[in-house]
Amino acid sequence: MEKVLALVEARLRSALGEPDARASVTFLGTDRVEVLRFTDTENGDGRPVVRYATLGMSARPMADPTDLVADPVRGPRAELLLTVRAGLADTDKVLRPLAVLAASPQVEGVVVAPGASLDVGEPLWPGAPFTSVLVGEPGGLVPDLELDGGMDPVRFLPLLPMTPNEAAWKRVHGAQALEERWLGSETDLRDPRRASVRLD
Structure with missing residues (x-):
């Protein structure tokens, strides 16, 4: 488990640079989840962004809740990434909601995959117009991390x-x-303050 997380952190650092902050959250009966913050000012448009990445979700494979016995090796592994414009809202308060989402496979037995909706039941940060997220496709910002020993790759x-x-x-x-x-x-x-897209 520790080896996997060390490799994951190394992949995050190689893709996003050095984190400028990190926080850890532990929920009863679960492994510790950390959230790393990366500030990016080299994104081409002059407007800095803040990226938050979980570290800990991939320590164990996600298991289908209908499986009688969870496989300790095989199964999808993932970490979560959130990118927002810097300085427009108090987005650092998203650390705990992100940790809650990252712990959901252990707590609720869910398999987090692209296309899924995840709801935290409260604003993602103070004043946020969002209480849920859509899980996007991996492979863009941070490439998948291949693992040895028959383990599935970690997807970001x-x-x-x-x-x-x-x-x-x-x-x-x-x-x-x-x-x-x-x-x-x-x-x-x-945009951490954006309005809903037109849906009619």
Whole structure:
């Protein structure tokens, strides 16, 4: 477990640079989850972004809740990534909600995969218009991390904040349809204060 997390942290550092802050959260009956913060000012448009990455979710493979016995080696592994514009909201308060989402495979037996909705039941940070996220496709910002010993690779899954209206619309129409709406409206998904995309 520790070896996997060391490799994951090394991959995060190679892709995102040195973290400028980190926090750890432990929930009863679960392994510790850390959240690392990376500030990026070299993104090409002059507006800095803050990236939050979980570290700890990939220590164990995610298991289908219908499986009678969880396989300790095989099964999907992942960490979560959230990117927001810096300085527009108190987004550092997202650390605990992110840790809650990262612990959900252990706590609730869910398998987090692209296209899924994850809801924390409260604003992601103070004043945030979002209480849930859409899990995006991996392989963009941080490449998958291959592991030895028959273990599945660690995938780094981007999280896209959703307003309650967007989350309700996505439940009916699906993740792809919502992403197409965002794309068609040129929605800045990194804006921590953005309004819901037009859904009529």
